Amino acid sequence: MLATALLLMSFAQPTGQIAFVRPGPEGAAQVCIYDFGTGEVTPVGPGMDDGAPVWAPDGSQLAFESDTESGGRGVVLATPDGTLKRIRHYYERNVSPAWSNDSARIAFSAMDPGEKSYMVVYDLAADREAVWGGDARGLMQPAWLAGRALETFVGAAEDYGWREGVAGTLLREASRQGALVATGFVPAEGGLGTSLFVVSQNAAIEVPTIVLASQGDYDEWKPATHPREGRIAFESNDGGDREIFVLSFRTGTFDLSNHRAADWNPVWTPDPGWLAFESFRTGRRGLFRGNVESVRVEPIVASESYDNWGISYAPNGGAFAFISNRDGEPALYVQSGYGDSPQRIDAVGSPVGEPAWRPRP
């Protein structure tokens, strides 16, 4: 009986590693890794205003942006044992890295000061950068189209008759090399707006209005592609305030979060039927999830008196990590599952941010 109870308790204990950001010795942000097995924290980033760490899908290493010695910003690769590699960039500022599904390439935005931005893809094996998107500029926040999302896009594009010109190029390249979804600046009434684009090496096409929820100048941001399924989540102020939308190139787009309070930062849960996001519907920032079939929304961790944000799921899908300021400064919390009690990870200290649970290597 006792043995069974102990066994169940051990199952409930989270395992693995979480990367996160906290102030380093010089006060600037530094990427670190917390290991549940040893309870130890290992600094792995250079501590030069390191940005949000992103694990390669194979769990082998992290990518994150960080300041460079020359005053720019570059993408750094770091392994859990502390090996660092700085990508040799052509452009001065390089931000928002996103791994391809096979962990072989990293997409990011790049620019020189005062210049227009480029979408760049770095090939790890070749140690080489390539500008993607053809002549398009102002692209940012890339996410890789993979699995069924890519298949769905290619299938739909063929049905659209995208065989000629830029569209044909994009379709051919997407089938051969993969494609990205990115946010890009577009002309809008009174200035600039943002819109979603599909990007290949030599082409970038704005997502057709026919698959969006409505026509008009809205500001899209933060596309999130599911690694296997055919849907793309993003946020938009279509409808008057910021909402989470789910797009399929086959079936169109719907508003998943629909609430008068702002909803932002979509994150796919391990269950592809659910999408997590942050919402201010309690007055404070909280974590919610919405079912992409029933459009039912329910709280994950939400309060009227403190904030919860930055969710990251464990590779086994049960547990998740997040940041909360329930005790004052932002601290790292882990929950074994929905409805369970959060456990504060004191070993990482506070303030901390940007947790990323390591995929199983």
Place this chain on the structure above:
Amino acid sequence: MAAEAMSVRAFAKTTALMLISFATISFTTWAASPFPHALQPAVTVPGGSMTVQSIQQGLPVVLAGPADVALQASWAESAVNGIEARCVVPTDAAPGRYDLIVGEERREGAVWVLESIPASYRIAFVSGHEPAGLVQAATAAVEAEALGLVFIGADADAAPYRAAARETTLPVWVTGVGDRSEWPFAFAAAIGQDTLLFHDPRVTKLGAGSGELHRLRRATRASRWTIAVSPHYDPYIGIRNQLILFADDPVDMFVAPLDRIPETPEDLPVPGFWPRVRFEPIVAGAADALLVVQFSSAPLRSARISVPSPPETP
């Protein structure tokens, strides 16, 4: 599907990127001084009310100035500011500058009680950097018949600015200076039915800051006019903050320092969403450095006024 809908929308030449997704600089300290204090004063009138933040509920709140005035305080936990008290100023309170005493804590020059806040009034804005410039600008603001002054400074100790603010005869909101312990990521100053919304994107809070800015913007959206003020006009402002201030719930005006007045939107060092909101740059040291904005029932009007150079430091 129409062919033009599928064609690549031409990225305008003006399109450029301001793409910091994770604004970071340093966070040597975390705590921020609770509102109001000498460099983020509250402005109210006899019979008016104001918000006082504290780390503890139920403390006595007193205005200490021309005469000590005990305030009636209703304490509550606010979704926006944490613990705060809504304080009512007695109708017989004398106009003037007051220290605010919250429990044992004395906040020097934290409250200005004005005779009235007219429906039409002026606020002056300047980017002066040095503390001596603050006194000079305050004098110019008084000459311009401004009700208050917004002073954008440089990174330095807050103490000299606090000392300089004591010499002024009008409320001065200071941002962009100090050891950052003085500054929350964002704070709002109410002037009657209008709002000055300050945010410093270099006071990073590891992803927490944008949530605070959104809550403040949401809480102040009913204002007649809202002017957002940032001490930094650069990529650190971040797209998320731009979406909050310029796209989802646009403010009426954005004020920030620049090295020079741009001739066209393309001249902006970091083009982005700003053209969608009226932008008024301030150039430190320029002859017409003082920006005066008229708040009234008519659209916001602005003028630029020369400010004498501050005396050189020996």
